[in-house]
Amino acid sequence: MGLLSGGIRMRRYRVMGDVPPDFRDRYEEAIQTHAFQDFASDDEREQVAGWVGANDWFEPGLPLDRWLVGSTICLTLRVDTKRIPSKYFKLQCRRREAEWRLKAGREDLTRAERDEIAALVRRELLERVIPSVQGTDMVWDLDRREAWFWSTAEKANETFRTLFERTFGLRLRPLFPYSLALEVLGEDRAEVLDRVAPAWFAPGGGS
Amino acid sequence: MDVLNTLEEKAFWGHEFLTWLWYRIEEHGGEVPVPGMGTATLWIEERLTLGSLETDSKENILRNGEVARSAEAAAALAVGKKVQEVRLGLAVNDREYEFTLKGDTLDLAAGKVPSVEGDPDEGWHGTALVRAGLIREIWDVLDALYREFVENRVSSAWPDTVTSMGRWISEKRGA
Incomplete structure (x- = not known):
């Protein structure tokens, strides 16, 4: 499912603000800065996110012709996530705590010792977990100042908004019913919209 | 207030x-x-979800067949429920689309657009441009309709629309 094939599932945004005249150069640098980078070998993060090309998530480098298509910017948000199974994590922590007790020759561990063990186990397990890879397409229509993001999941949209705003320095406003109504009427008539209360359509009146 | 909360x-x-x-x-x-x-041209496809923000009443999720003309749909409207999600069909010239439109967010889901024959000379850029153009058509139609709705919603004609919709619901109940 995405820009190049499959079904359509998307949320639409208004891009607030102007695209600079030298956007080709500026955005090339910005996209490169926020391009996807794999987990480092000693990485302690559970998730990494960044831009990849919509035509190939695994090909490195994002020169202009990999994202500027006509008057649209097409990119894919790649999010790799490492998940440590919680039960296995707890078991490993218990095992390590037992070893620690034996070594220290006492029954009770301090809170700081427990935290240290948990951090150690987490680091070790993160190195062994294979990440799940997810890519979600984005199209920014520069003429319409609209961005489409191929997911309706809140968490994915939050990650997208954050990365978009960091990369391009422009805010995104979801085109939800109220914000679209505001655009239809004009921001200066916001008070007219705010006075509107939910209607009752069923015959015979209601609430 | 937070923008998303307001929305x-x-x-x-x-x-x-x-x-x-x-x-x-x-x-x-x-x-x-x-x-x-x-x-x-737009029509209702085989999926309709009705519910109420004002009450805790159960959602009616209608699938298969002529859901828009079903007795359950009419009954849900008659108790004040509104459409929360609808599957729509759309024809523009000789192109046909299908998609689900969500009321809370106006998100599109399970959308089908006409298939695109890729031009090998243009590569993936050509496919992207054509598919983006097709999706743009969906939004153009929805934007035109939403404009019509909003302009009516804040105009002096709105009470007449509400009365007319009440009559439509009564007729559906009687049908």
């Missing part, structure tokens, strides 16, 4: 829009004049 609080706009859209299609036809495009 969520105003989700009733979307539910009213989808309910009005159903009424408009049945009572005034699904033809939609779209600037620069001509006339598009």
Whole structure:
């Protein structure tokens, strides 16, 4: 499912603000800065996110012709996530705590010792977990100042908004019913919209 | 106040829009004049979800068959429920689309657009441009309809629309 094939599932945004005249150069640098980078070998993060090309998530480098298509910017948000199974994590922590007790020759561990063990186990397990890879397409229509993001999941949209705003320095406003109504009427008539209360359509009146 | 919270609080706009859209299609036809495009035609497909933000009543999820003409749909409307989600069909010239439109957010889901024959000379850029153009057509039609709804919603004609929609619901109940 995405820009190049499959079904359509998307949320639409208004891009607030102007695209600079030298956007080709500026955005090339910005996209490169926020391009996807794999987990480092000693990485302690559970998730990494960044831009990849919509035509190939695994090909490195994002020169202009990999994202500027006509008057649209097409990119894919790649999010790799490492998940440590919680039960296995707890078991490993218990095992390590037992070893620690034996070594220290006492029954009770301090809170700081427990935290240290948990951090150690987490680091070790993160190195062994294979990440799940997810890519979600984005199209920014520069003429319409609209961005489409191929997911309706809140968490994915939050990650997208954050990365978009960091990369391009422009805010995104979801085109939800109220914000679209505001655009239809004009921001200066916001008070007219705010006075509107939910209607009752069923015959015979209601609430 | 947080922008997203404000937008969520105003989700009733979307539910009213989808309910009005159903009424408009049945009572005034699904033809939609779209600037620069001509006339598009819209219809209700086989999925409709009705619910109420005002009460805790159960959602009615209707699937398969002529859901828009079903007794359950009419009964849900008659107790004040509104459309929360609808599956729509759309024809623009010889192109046909299908998609689910969500009332809370106006998100599109399970959308189908006409298949695109890739031009090997243009590579993936060509496919992207054509598919983006097709998706743009969906939004153009929805934007034209939403404009019509919003302008009516804040005008002095709105009470007449509400009365007419009440009559439409009564007729559906009697049908």
